[in-house]
Amino acid sequence: MPQMSKVKLYAAIRRDHRGGMSMRELERKHGVTCRTVRKALDSS
Template sequence: MGKSQSKVDLYAAIRRDHRGGMSQRALQRKYNVTWRTVRRALDGQWPEPRKQQRRRESRLDPYKPLIDGILQADLDAPTMQRHTAQRIFDRFVEEHGADDISYPMVRTYVTDRGPEIRRDAGISTRHAACCG
């Protein structure tokens, strides 16, 4: 099955070629599929919809509301007193014993989330210094 071909198209092509006289074994070889796939297509079944991938939980998830709170509190703080990603990380390690998170995890979250929090608060992000 080619990358650009959907399963619905594949099933339709298998049915069409089978009506044209191709054997099931030839269909397997031509479309590089198993006999079960050929059988399902010929039985008139529709391909099963793709399963939705469950979002993998991050070790940072329990700390995200705390980080959001820090970033929201920093909206009112003078520029030089705002938390950097490093300071937030250090606080979590010291105050919460968060040895299971890494600095890059915190930095990425703060870099992505900081502008969203400022935008939600109605503060322009164009001239604001990033908090990372």
């Protein structure tokens, strides 16, 4: 599977979070660390 750009990854994380996914679910689904999830949610 090709690597997703950071912009698209962050957008996908924010979209899934708005859909009700927990931090842990976001980490597992997107294969990232909790720090990356936090950065995505903190960025605009």
